[in-house]
Amino acid sequence: MDVLISSATMCISPKNPFLVRSARPGSLILPKPRSPANSVRFHRVAAVAAARATAIDLSDPEWKLKYQRDFEERFNIPHITDAFPDAEAIPSTFCLKMRSPTYINNKDRVLLKVINYSSPASAGAVCIDPDCTWIEQWVQRAGPRENIYFRPEDVKAAIVTCGGLCPGLNDVIRLIVITLEIYGVKNIVGIPFGYRGFSDKNLPEIPLSRKVVQNIHLSGGSLLGVSRGGPTVTEIVDSMEERGINMLFVLGGNGTHAGANAIHNECVKRRMKVAVVGVPKTIDNDILHMDKTFGFDTAVEEAQRAINSAYIEAHSAYHGIGVVKLMGRSSGFIAMQASLASGQVDICLIPEVPFNFHGPDGVLKHLNYLIETKGSAVVCVAEGAGQSFLENTNAKDASGNKVLGDIGVHIQQETKKYFKENGVAADVKYIDPTYMIRAVRANASDGILCTVLGQNAVHGAFAGYSGITVGIINNHYAYLPIPEVIAYDKSVDPNSRMWHRCLTSTGQPDFL
Numbered sequence: 001m002d003v004l005i006s007s008a009t010m011c012i013s014p015k016n017p018f019l020v021r022s023a024r025p026g027s028l029i030l031p032k033p034r035s036p037a038n039s040v041r042f043h044r045v046a047a048v049a050a051a052r053a054t055a056i057d058l059s060d061p062e063w064k065l066k067y068q069r070d071f072e073e074r075f076n077i078p079h080i081t082d083a084f085p086d087a088e089a090i091p092s093t094f095c096l097k098m099r100s101p102t103y104i105n106n107k108d109r110v111l112l113k114v115i116n117y118s119s120p121a122s123a124g125a126v127c128i129d130p131d132c133t134w135i136e137q138w139v140q141r142a143g144p145r146e147n148i149y150f151r152p153e154d155v156k157a158a159i160v161t162c163g164g165l166c167p168g169l170n171d172v173i174r175l176i177v178i179t180l181e182i183y184g185v186k187n188i189v190g191i192p193f194g195y196r197g198f199s200d201k202n203l204p205e206i207p208l209s210r211k212v213v214q215n216i217h218l219s220g221g222s223l224l225g226v227s228r229g230g231p232t233v234t235e236i237v238d239s240m241e242e243r244g245i246n247m248l249f250v251l252g253g254n255g256t257h258a259g260a261n262a263i264h265n266e267c268v269k270r271r272m273k274v275a276v277v278g279v280p281k282t283i284d285n286d287i288l289h290m291d292k293t294f295g296f297d298t299a300v301e302e303a304q305r306a307i308n309s310a311y312i313e314a315h316s317a318y319h320g321i322g323v324v325k326l327m328g329r330s331s332g333f334i335a336m337q338a339s340l341a342s343g344q345v346d347i348c349l350i351p352e353v354p355f356n357f358h359g360p361d362g363v364l365k366h367l368n369y370l371i372e373t374k375g376s377a378v379v380c381v382a383e384g385a386g387q388s389f390l391e392n393t394n395a396k397d398a399s400g401n402k403v404l405g406d407i408g409v410h411i412q413q414e415t416k417k418y419f420k421e422n423g424v425a426a427d428v429k430y431i432d433p434t435y436m437i438r439a440v441r442a443n444a445s446d447g448i449l450c451t452v453l454g455q456n457a458v459h460g461a462f463a464g465y466s467g468i469t470v471g472i473i474n475n476h477y478a479y480l481p482i483p484e485v486i487a488y489d490k491s492v493d494p495n496s497r498m499w500h501r502c503l504t505s506t507g508q509p510d511f512l
């Protein structure tokens with residue numbers, strides 16, 4: 001569970017079960033937004049989640065039942081019949097050439113959490129109460145339904161890709177289009193350059209068909225283009241009304257999904273029979289509840305190449321130090337996984353784990369030790385790490401995301417200075433492979449994930465769901481209500497086995 005509810009007087013942090021904070025009885029603890037620039041956005045979303053979650057009084061003998069009911073309500077996915085109770089269901093038009101498809105029953109569920117922790121002290125434990133009481137948490141299974149709520153001939157489907165690039169965008173677009181055609185949809189368009197394409201009159205819709213998308217997965221990027229910022233939700237929905245779009249597939253991260261949810265709500269308010277379905281795209285892997293998001297595997301694989309280059313440079317130089325900065329605004333998943341996978345990293349720094357540069361336990365002292373003992377060293381740092389050491393410019397990008405200082409450059413400069421001051425030779429090389437990684441095409445495992453997610457997005461829309469997103473959970477596929485996946489950024493748990501494995505691999509000490 002991501003939001004922890006207090007016991008009579010205490011509550012335990014969901015991210016760090018060892019951290020017990022006092023709280024008012026019955027109060028609800030929501031994680032603090034990580035980035036100040038995003039705080040308005042995440043406070044807003046968190047408030048939605050908070051409003052929907054019932055504070056649980058653990059002294060109530062019925063608390064478990066109430067908790068379960070609350071969970072079911074929160075993870076219930078909006079359906080077109082909520083606003084249109086008389087909406088007609090027709091037999092599915094999804095048909096395969098060779099055989100008739102098997103369907104998902106609406107009552108099928110996927111288990112969200114699969115470990116029954118016996119104690120909050122267990123590594124990575126996420127507990128609801130101090131006894132770590134086991135509560136089954138079921139979410140909706142994704143897939144084709146026997147009955148659908150849209151006649152294919154009445155559908156105008158649109159696809160939009162927002163935010164930064166991520167490997168696999170084209171794979172998802174491709175499968176959405178192909179699946180829509182299998183249902184019988186003829187009117188499919190791409191909205192160019194993210195949400196901007198809804199308002200910029202100079203950007204015409206891109207007609208899509210199997211023929212157009214057949215080979216797009218062979219290259220990275222997005223056939224449709226991406227952007228940050230753009231029109232207001234009102235303008236987007238006005239544009240959808242004008243264009244007659246009644247199915248919208250939104251590929252993007254937390255910002256895009258906040259937009260998609262707002263679009264869904266606005267459509268409900270205007271009584272438009274529209275399905276808005278998200279497919280989470282975040283190379284940083286910071287969307288809640290999912291095993292991973294598409295593009296992440298590819299990013300880790302590609303990041304290893306940069307780490308390997310940094311290693312070779314460092315290893316070939318006299319007292320060489322290689323610094324690689326990887327993506328991860330507020331979550332260090334790519335840096336952690338790539339460090340683990342490569343086995344060539346001596347120091348991995350992520351936003352979730354504080355560290356000092358200077359002082360007897362600082363990064364620089366350890367680098368000095370590595371140079372003395374090994375002769376070279378490799379540092380892998382996530383872009384959001386160590387921001388407190390950098391000047392805060394308060395600058396924001398077009399989407400309102402905080403523009404971060406370059407921690408890689410900072411490490412390079414500080415390291416050079418430190419070794420110079422100590423009269424020790426050091427050859428410091430810095431690599432920032434961000435845009436090289438983001439632009440590659442998806443690897444095989446991401447390609448498959450994209451295929452499944454794209455197909456399921458279309459099944460969800462035809463099944464009449466809206467305001468939902470699709471994800472892989474414990475190797476199964478599920479539909480989730482958007483507010484629950486973007487309540488805050490998923491981040492690396494410093495108490496998790498994975499982070500501890502990373503520390504084992506690098507051999508680094510605590511830099512505090």
Ligand SMILES: Nc1ncnc2c1ncn2[C@@H]1O[C@H](COP(=O)(O)OP(=O)(O)O)[C@@H](O)[C@H]1O
Nearest residue numbers: 162163195228229252253254255256258259399
């Ligand atoms: N809270 C929000 N409500 C509506 N739209 C948003 C919100 N936050 C971001 N957006 C829009 O979503 C798009 C992508 O957001 P961004 O943060 O750049 O990328 P990502 O979706 O990958 O997080 C942008 O066009 C931005 O204007």
Ligand SMILES: O=P(O)(O)OC[C@H]1O[C@](O)(COP(=O)(O)O)[C@@H](O)[C@@H]1O
Nearest residue numbers: 163164165253282283284327328329
């Ligand atoms: O230079 P840009 O396009 O703003 O992208 C930088 C950002 O893109 C990312 O790679 C992914 O961010 P999004 O999920 O918001 O697209 C971040 O790690 C990074 O901060």
Ligand SMILES: [Mg+2]
Nearest residue numbers: 163253254255
């Ligand atoms: Mg984002």
